[in-house]
Amino acid sequence: MIFGLTGSALVALGLYGLVTQPALLRKILAFNLLGGGVFLLFGVMARRGAVVDPVPQALVITGLVVAFAATALALVLVLRLFQITGAATIAEDEAPP
Amino acid sequence: MEATAGGFLLVLLVVVPVTGLLLGFALGGRAPERIALWLMPVGLAMALVLLAGVLHAKAPVVAFVGGWAPPLGLALRADGLAAAMLLTTALIIGAIAYFARADYRTPLHAPEARASLAFWCFLLALWAALNAAFLGGDLFNLFVALEMLTFGALALACLDGKATQFKAELRYLLFALIGSVLYLLGTALLYGAYGTLDILLLARAARADAATIVAASLMTVGLLGKMALFPLHLWLPAAHAGAPPAASALLSGLVVKASYVLLLRLWFWVMPAALLLAVAPILALLGAAAILFGSLVALRQARLKLLVAYSTVAQIGYLFLMFPLVAGSAGEIAERAWTGGALQAISHAFAKAAMFLAAGVIARAMGHDRIAELQGAARIAPLSVLAFGLAGLSLMGIPPSGGFTAKWLLLQAALDSGQWWWALVIVAGGLLTGGYVFRVLSAAMRARAAPIFPMVPVDLAQERVALGLAVISVLLGLLPLGAFGLVLIGR
Numbered sequence: 050m051i052f053g054l055t056g057s058a059l060v061a062l063g064l065y066g067l068v069t070q071p072a073l074l075r076k077i078l079a080f081n082l083l084g085g086g087v088f089l090l091f092g093v094m095a096r097r098g099a100v101v102d103p104v105p106q107a108l109v110i111t112g113l114v115v116a117f118a119a120t121a122l123a124l125v126l127v128l129r130l131f132q133i134t135g136a137a138t139i140a141e142d143e144a145p146p
Numbered sequence: 147m148e149a150t151a152g153g154f155l156l157v158l159l160v161v162v163p164v165t166g167l168l169l170g171f172a173l174g175g176r177a178p179e180r181i182a183l184w185l186m187p188v189g190l191a192m193a194l195v196l197l198a199g200v201l202h203a204k205a206p207v208v209a210f211v212g213g214w215a216p217p218l219g220l221a222l223r224a225d226g227l228a229a230a231m232l233l234t235t236a237l238i239i240g241a242i243a244y245f246a247r248a249d250y251r252t253p254l255h256a257p258e259a260r261a262s263l264a265f266w267c268f269l270l271a272l273w274a275a276l277n278a279a280f281l282g283g284d285l286f287n288l289f290v291a292l293e294m295l296t297f298g299a300l301a302l303a304c305l306d307g308k309a310t311q312f313k314a315e316l317r318y319l320l321f322a323l324i325g326s327v328l329y330l331l332g333t334a335l336l337y338g339a340y341g342t343l344d345i346l347l348l349a350r351a352a353r354a355d356a357a358t359i360v361a362a363s364l365m366t367v368g369l370l371g372k373m374a375l376f377p378l379h380l381w382l383p384a385a386h387a388g389a390p391p392a393a394s395a396l397l398s399g400l401v402v403k404a405s406y407v408l409l410l411r412l413w414f415w416v417m418p419a420a421l422l423l424a425v426a427p428i429l430a431l432l433g434a435a436a437i438l439f440g441s442l443v444a445l446r447q448a449r450l451k452l453l454v455a456y457s458t459v460a461q462i463g464y465l466f467l468m469f470p471l472v473a474g475s476a477g478e479i480a481e482r483a484w485t486g487g488a489l490q491a492i493s494h495a496f497a498k499a500a501m502f503l504a505a506g507v508i509a510r511a512m513g514h515d516r517i518a519e520l521q522g523a524a525r526i527a528p529l530s531v532l533a534f535g536l537a538g539l540s541l542m543g544i545p546p547s548g549g550f551t552a553k554w555l556l557l558q559a560a561l562d563s564g565q566w567w568w569a570l571v572i573v574a575g576g577l578l579t580g581g582y583v584f585r586v587l588s589a590a591m592r593a594r595a596a597p598i599f600p601m602v603p604v605d606l607a608q609e610r611v612a613l614g615l616a617v618i619s620v621l622l623g624l625l626p627l628g629a630f631g632l633v634l635i636g637r
């Protein structure tokens with residue numbers, strides 16, 4: 050129960066942060082928060098029967114790898130963007146190329 | 147469900163590109179380019195053999211990875227739709243590889259360039275991910291395939307390394323990440339409710355209860371975000387138009403189709419029919435809005451590549467019209483709507499890939515892509531303008547073309563099932579498409595007073611690739627209708 054609620058709270062916080070935060074680094078952190086919440090919910094699903102189901106754990110491990118890769122990719126992009134423009138936001142200020 | 151003969155082919159279709167990618171990355175230098183170009187015909191042959199196998203057996207080809215049957219193991223399944231999409235993928239990726247040779251060639255004895263290495267490696271990665279996404283028989287497996295697809299597509303789109311590109315692609319990445327997390331949340335709920343994520347096992351067990359409805363909505367919203375269906379299309383135009391031509395063609399032609407096939411599997415295989423009937427009109431309404439909005443905005447674009455990107459927003463909308471037409475009717479009408487939807491996905495893939503490649507050649511030759519100043523483009527890049535026009539015919543739905551057959555089937559299904567309002571949308575969308583294609587062609591065909599020279603020499607091979615893809619999108623309309631019975635196998 051407590052894990053379920055924590056997981057849901059993390060998902061809500063993460064989604065809120067992802068949508069409202071303008072800074073890209075914060076968006077990426079919020080995405081990780083969101084991912085953590087989802088993985089916790091997978092953990093909750095694993096404990097629902099009499100015996101602990103190992104499949105969700107396997108899924109979470111795969112999910113962690115994917116989330117890690119996504120974070121790394123996003124960080125590299127942000128870093129390059131910062132090196133080029135000196136700002137790390139994608140706010141609407143695009144001049145035509 | 148048993149594993150069938152020929153299942154090893156499904157495993158090979160994923161393993162071969164991944165092996166090529168790893169070898170190419172390890173060897174470096176000219177190896178990735180050569181491996182990619184050698185593997186393209188191999189992949190095409192595999193897709194053809196698989197297609198023949200599915201046609202011959204009139205049933206899906208199934209493989210259990212490692213011999214483990216679901217629910218514990220993972221299944222790969224190739225039904226008619228998957229086989230058709232695999233062949234489409236093999237053809238378009240092969241064409242794009244050939245097109246990109248001029249841009250990402252590593253000359254003999256030249257030092258290895260980062261852009262070339264990345265392009266060929268990620269092209270193979272994207273191919274593997276697309277194959278995995280069409281073959282996956284398990285919702286979690288499909289999640290992994292979609293993520294691989296996003297990463298590969300993103301890397302290809304950023305190859306030029308311009309700041310505007312990074313901004314556009316980061317926005318794409320954020321949309322895709324939110325989409326995939328919502329999708330993953332949905333799979334968690336489904337697993338909690340049913341204890342399996344295998345599509346066929348879920349289909350047998352699925353009920354229309356609260357948990358399933360929440361899971362299905364989360365997954366659908368996630369996938370719609372990845373597909374950029376109106377109103378979640380905000381990221382698409384900049385991301386698709388800003389990428390290099392080869393990457394734009396891949397993104398618009400193929401990558402969005404993977405989420406589409408997954409959405410079809412979710413709704414037509416897994417979810418109970420009652421739920422589908424309730425959701426289908428909403429999806430189609432969004433599709434109709436996408437058609438009208440996307441076409442109108444495309445009509446007003448000042449730049450060629452953005453026009454093509456907004457045209458993708460509109461053409462994606464057609465794919466969703468099939469939901470209420472298939473769900474709300476039975477027998478032949480439903481089959482017709484299903485075939486129309488699948489054919490729209492395939493013909494749009496060819497036409498849009500051709501259009502983006504042609505637009506890329508034109509933009510490079512002219513030195514800009516402002517539509518109002520395209521006069522003389524037909525003189526310096528005649529084959530590209532021809533390719534753009536032919537692809538435009540298919541998008542408009544002018545006979546004989548693949549787009550015509552697709553839209554005609556949808557139109558007939560709409561009228562026969564008494565849902566005439568969707569027919570109006572189809573016709574209006576076709577007219578608007580005609581408008582923006584004509585705008586480009588009339589500008590490009592106009593003669594210029596002063597003689598005009600290309601900014602960079604036009605590569606004839608690249609023009610021919612664009613033309614070839616456009617011709618295929620037209621020729622699809624000349625195939626007898628019976629040939630499309632393929633996509634009904636295993637529905």
